[in-house]
Amino acid sequence: MVLNVDNQLFIFLLKLAAKPLGTIHGQFSFPASGGTAGLFFATAVQRLNCLISFQIFTGEVYNDERLTKGGRDVIETKASIIIEDFSALGQISLVAATTILQAMGITTALLPATVLSTQTEGFATPVALDTTNWQQATAQHWAQLQLPFQGALVGYLGSAQEVHTVRQIIRDLTPNQLVVDPVMADQGCLYPGLPATYPAALCDLCRDATVLTPNWTELCLMTGQSISEPNPEDCLHMAKLLHQSGITGQLVVTGIHQDGRIGSWLVHGDQLLFSGADYFPGHFYGTGDCFAALLYGYLTRGSKLHTAVDQATQALAVAVKETAAVPMGERLLGMQLKKLVTYLTREK
Numbered sequence: 086m087v088l089n090v091d092n093q094l095f096i097f098l099l100k101l102a103a104k105p106l107g108t109i110h111g112q113f114s115f116p117a118s119g120g121t122a123g124l125f126f127a128t129a130v131q132r133l134n135c136l137i138s139f140q141i142f143t144g145e146v147y148n149d150e151r152l153t154k155g156g157r158d159v160i161e162t163k164a165s166i167i168i169e170d171f172s173a174l175g176q177i178s179l180v181a182a183t184t185i186l187q188a189m190g191i192t193t194a195l196l197p198a199t200v201l202s203t204q205t206e207g208f209a210t211p212v213a214l215d216t217t218n219w220q221q222a223t224a225q226h227w228a229q230l231q232l233p234f235q236g237a238l239v240g241y242l243g244s245a246q247e248v249h250t251v252r253q254i255i256r257d258l259t260p261n262q263l264v265v266d267p268v269m270a271d272q273g274c275l276y277p278g279l280p281a282t283y284p285a286a287l288c289d290l291c292r293d294a295t296v297l298t299p300n301w302t303e304l305c306l307m308t309g310q311s312i313s314e315p316n317p318e319d320c321l322h323m324a325k326l327l328h329q330s331g332i333t334g335q336l337v338v339t340g341i342h343q344d345g346r347i348g349s350w351l352v353h354g355d356q357l358l359f360s361g362a363d364y365f366p367g368h369f370y371g372t373g374d375c376f377a378a379l380l381y382g383y384l385t386r387g388s389k390l391h392t393a394v395d396q397a398t399q400a401l402a403v404a405v406k407e408t409a410a411v412p413m414g415e416r417l418l419g420m421q422l423k424k425l426v427t428y429l430t431r432e433k
């Protein structure tokens with residue numbers, strides 16, 4: 086319960102208590118204990134001599150000289166913009182990426198691309214909430230605040246319209262690096278609910294990417310090639326096709342089996358550099374999301390791309406091993422991240 090206190094003596098005492106913090110005026114609301122709680126609060130504030138701006142229930146603001154007129158100090162931390170679906174259940178996409186990047190000590194700026202009740206595979210049709218208007222308004226707010234951004238990571242977006250929105254947002258916020266995981270397909274098929282026009286829409290966004298992490302099916306769809314078995318010759322050919330179409334970011338193709346291991350090919354000129362780890366039988370959901378987040382994280386920490394791919398592959402293997410130990414049906418919830426978080430927080 087909130088009680089309105091309109092008591093001249095109380096306001097006088099509160100002004101006195103808060104004097105070191107600047108000017109206050111008007112009418113205040115405090116919890117049921119009323120004047121006593123208010124006085125206690127004001128005295129505590131005075132004792133702490135807080136150098137912050139804070140708001141009391143009614144919206145009255147204390148201003149401190151150190152704060153700018155806009156109401157905040159300059160923020161120097163460069164946040165990372167993460168744009169992908171927020172699937173409410175389990176550890177898919179934005180939930181996994183946020184967990185990983187926070188464990189790596191990276192400040193995130195989240196723009197959920199769509200809010201889903203579940204991921205799109207294995208749970209029938211998820212309930213979806215379109216976030217386009219909110220995303221645009223939030224990006225505009227961030228631009229007005231002139232916040233600095235280190236980079237952006239883009240994953241599953243879910244509609245061609247959303248892809249266009251995201252492209253515009255990225256152009257407005259100008260992050261230094263853009264890692265795009267063109268999430269749309271696996272094992273030869275587009276994910277449920279995505280239209281056949283989706284790959285072309287995604288290619289537009291990929292033109293702005295500095296690093297791309299498609300799996301083999303996604304690479305084939307992006308280049309309009311029929312879906313083959315992964316092989317080096319086709320991979321290099323498709324890398325050239327992408328380049329010719331204006332997609333010039335560095336290419337890391339995931340889900341590659343080589344020498345009894347599984348990992349990715351980093352396209353380096355006419356060479357393919359393989360990074361791999363132990364293969365665990367069966368399909369895992371959300372490995373691609375986690376790989377892209379880890380790769381983004383290591384790049385942000387300053388690793389060169391080849392090193393970052395190796396680091397991401399080894400870190401991901403920790404989560405794959407943990408997830409392999411849970412019953413197969415549970416894998417639909419995404420990757421188990423507990424051990425990976427410990428691994429990441431222990432890293433220097």
Ligand SMILES: Nc1ncnc2c1ncn2[C@@H]1O[C@H](COP(=O)(O)OP(=O)(O)O)[C@@H](O)[C@H]1O
Nearest residue numbers: 271300339340347348349363364365372373405
């Ligand atoms: N069965 C598996 N065993 C071990 N690691 C795997 C397995 N499946 C995927 N990974 C790891 O996850 C990475 C991304 O997986 P991939 O299936 O290509 O992603 P996506 O989810 O985008 O299809 C792979 O390059 C590999 O490092």
Ligand SMILES: Cc1ncc(COP(=O)(O)O)c(C=O)c1O
Nearest residue numbers: 204205206241370371372373374
């Ligand atoms: C909503 C959603 N986001 C993300 C993904 C990405 O999963 P993965 O990392 O396995 O490509 C999926 C896969 O089905 C999905 O449905």
